[in-house]
Amino acid sequence: MGLLFYSKKNKSSAQSADIFVILSIMTSSALFRISHNTCIKCYSCVRICVVKAIRVEVNTELPTIIPERCIGCGSCYRACSPAAISYRSSIQEVKELMASGQKVAAICDPAISGEFRDITDYRKFVKMIRNLGFAYVIEISFGVDLVAAEYKKLFEDFRGKYHITANCPAVVSFIEKYHPSLISNLAPIVSPMIATASVVRQRYGQDIKIVAIGPCIAAKDEALKFEGNERIDSVLTFTELRNLFTEFDIQESHLEFSEFDPPLGNRGSLYPISNGLLQSAVISEDLLGGTVITAEGRDNMIRAVTEFDTRVDLIRRHINLFYDEGCLMGPGTSAGGEKFLRHTLVTDYANKRLMTFDADSWQSHINSCSGLDLSRGFLADDQRLPIPPDETIEDVLKMIGQQEQSDNTVGCESCGYPSCREFAIAIAQGLATTEMCHIFSGRNRQQYIQTLRTTNEKLASTQEALRISEEQSRHEKESQIEESGLISAMLQQLVSGVVIVDENLRILHANKAFIRILGEEAAMVDEVIPGLEGADLKSLLPVHFYKLFSFVLTADESVERKDVQYGDGLLNVSVFPLRSKKFVGGIVRDMFMPEVYKEHSNTLMREVIDQNFDTVQKIAFLLGEGAAKTEQMLNAIIESHKSQGKK
Ligand code: SF4
Ligand code: SF4
Structure with a gap:
């Protein structure tokens, strides 16, 4: 995060007379962070x-x-009950300062009296801090006295401008970021912490390191804005101080008393109470004659700033502002503090300190600080977001199903925003998400469950359809295998050789008759590759033979009953396409086999009869007789040939 130093020297050069020039920018880690591992998404933080x-x-x-x-x-x-939110720790930084060998001064906020009620005497508390290794322990009360005097001067020397006190860093930041038009109304006076740093350096040397101890977390970032005499080297909250006491086992009962180092404060000890600063300088709070109103607590602070912004001409008062209900309730104090008990502890402490108050010494210290420059400037850092147009807000309300709330200022607040409209604005500004609305999420969840149910049902029916389809496919496959087995078995029974080849003349199937017809060499291949499956037809047949298959593949037409010389034998070959240009089948008959020979003779005979029948009829017609006899004669030859074959 970039943080800015303010210069006191160039007050007139900025846009506003009270805005100073930036000297440099330094980086530091964010003041607060959220652990997403611990967060339970309750949005209490968003709400607050x-x-x-x-x-x-x-x-x-x-x-x-x-x-x-x-x-x-x-x-x-x-507000975060699971403690998912933490702030930037300064413990290690302080330990390193202690180990550096340089002198380190602790400057203590007077709110210690409200926080450390378990420590019976403030002098024990001072000793405990010294035992951590601090060379000096100084009250911020003296700085309060100085700052209060500056306020008294500012308020009494009224020149027509009303001011807002600038002691609470959260208030200053709120105005710089969200009401930048009021920057010129912020009192140009440093806080008591920064004033005390100047006092300590003036008294104990420029090189001294300073650690502020107080109830305020925002002071950690405030400290980063100042340098030179006003530099604060680290800021410890009371909670962190307690942790250090525990870590180093520093207990009150083991220690003797020790007094604060000078300069000691006067009524500045009342500062933890919201109007303590005014009372320190005896600035009138009289309802009739006073010119200052004190407002404390988050809601009052916001209301006061808003009204001051719009109604200062009617309010006509300075405003003394604190974000918390006084520093005594600051977020760096222990949780669960009781405001009025702390109030009493602070006033008791102030009274106790005043019992030994040395007015001459105090005045002498005040006089010695007369040359200190306690002025400061502020820097506009406008973080206001534009309000989205009404149509956009209405669109968002429609999206979350709350369109009837467009003019309404109410809502269930579970999203963290005071009304549905505010929530819709935050969504449009990119700060919130629709899921933060319980009603929207609940409805979405119902829809999601319904969608899930429908999807599951669809999935179940798809799975069933898939199962049925797989079953069918398995049956079909089994049938195909069975059919293929039957066909194969049938082919094996044929006397004729049958071969099926693919487009590369690789054998897909060959029956036993085919292997037998091809002879010994094919039989040997069959022993290695059963059924010659995958064998190259070209390596098994002579060229003129396998060319028939190539021809059929290319021409996509059959070759029927072609006599082919094969070795000493004669084969009768028919080749025909099974699938165009992909698979062809061949039927090979060994003409020297008696069955084939007979069948072949019969076929030839039938062909002779068929071819000559017309001629015979014509001749018989011409002769007037004899045609029937010729047919009878030829049929007798065929029958006699058949009967011979059966013998
Ligand atoms: S308060 Fe904020 S950070 Fe803490 S658990 Fe709730 S949502 Fe998370
Ligand atoms: S402004 Fe306050 S409530 Fe908001 S994130 Fe910062 S510290 Fe938390």
């Missing part, structure tokens, strides 16, 4: 963040803090 600095991510629905929009108030940190 008044500046919409928490965006809920669309994909994960997890909240993320947007550092540029955050004012460091710590409300989300307090």
Whole structure:
């Protein structure tokens, strides 16, 4: 995160007379972060963040803090019950300062009196801090006295402009980011923490390191804005200080008393109470004659700023503002603090300190600080988001099914926004997601369940259809195998040789008769490759023989009953296409086999009869007789030939 230093020297060069020039930019990690592993998506943080600095991510629905929009108030940190939100720890930084060998001063917020009620005497508390290794332990109360005096001057020297106090860093940040038009109304006075740093450096040397200890988390970022005499090297919250006491086993009972190092404060000890600053400088809060209104707590602070922005001409008062209900309830204090008990502890402490108050010494210290520059500037950092057009808001409301809420300012607030309309605006601004609405999510969930149910039913019926189809296909395959086995068995029974080849003249099927007709060499191949499956026809047959198959493949027409010389034998070959230019089949008959020879003779005889029948009839007709006799005679030859074959 980029943070800016303010220069005191160039007040007139900025847009507003009170805005100073940026000197440099330094980087630091974000003040707050959310652990997505711990987050339970309750959106309490979203609900409590008044500046919409928490965006809920669309994909994960997890909240993320947007550092540029955050004012460091710590409300989300307090609201998160599973402790998923943490702030930037300074513990390691402080340990390193202690180990550096340089002198380190602790400056303590007077709110210690409200926080450490378990420590019986503030002097024990001072000693415990010294035992951590701090060279000096100084009260911020003195810085409060200085700052309060500046406010008294500002308010009493009224020049027509009303001011807002700038002691609470969350308030300053809120105005810089969300009411930049009020920057010129922020009192140009440093906070007591920064004033005390200047005092300590003036008294204890420029090189001294300073660690501020207080109840405020936002002070960690405030400290980063100052340098030189005003530099704060680290800021510890009370919670972090307690952790250090525990880690180093520092217990009150083991220690003696020790006093704060000078300069000591006066009524500045009242600062943790919201109007403590005014009371420190005896600035009148009289309802009739006073010119300052004090507002504390988140809602009052926002209302006061908003009204000041629009009605200052009628309000005609300065406003003393704190985000929390006084620093004594700051987010860096222990959780569960009771406000009025703390209030009493603070006033008791102030009274106790005042019992030993040395006015001369205090005045002398005040006088020695008269040369300190306690002024400061502010920087506009406008984070306001444009309000989306009404049509967009209405579209979003329609999308989440809340269109009737378009003019309404109410809602169930479970999304984290005060009304459905505000929620719709946040969605349109990219800060929220529709899933944050329980009603929308519930409806979506129902639809999802219904869709899932329908999909499951479809899936089940598809699976059943698939099962049936697989079953059918298996049956068909089994039938095909069976049929193929039958055909193969039938082919094996034939006297004629049968061969089927593919487009490359590779044998797909050959029956035993074919192998036998081809002779010994083919029989040997059959022993290695049963049925000659895959054998190359060209390697088994002479060229003139296999050319018949090539011809049929290319010409896609049959060759019937072709006599082919094969070795010493004579074969009668028919080749025909089985699938155009893909598969051809061949039937080969050994003409020297008696069965074939007879069949062949019969066929030839029938052909002779058929071919000559017409001629014979014509001759018989011409002769007037004899045709029937000729037919009878030829049929007798065939029959006698058949009967011979049976013998
Ligand atoms: S408060 Fe915010 S960070 Fe904490 S659990 Fe709820 S949603 Fe998550
Ligand atoms: S610290 Fe305050 S401003 Fe920042 S995210 Fe939390 S609630 Fe919002």
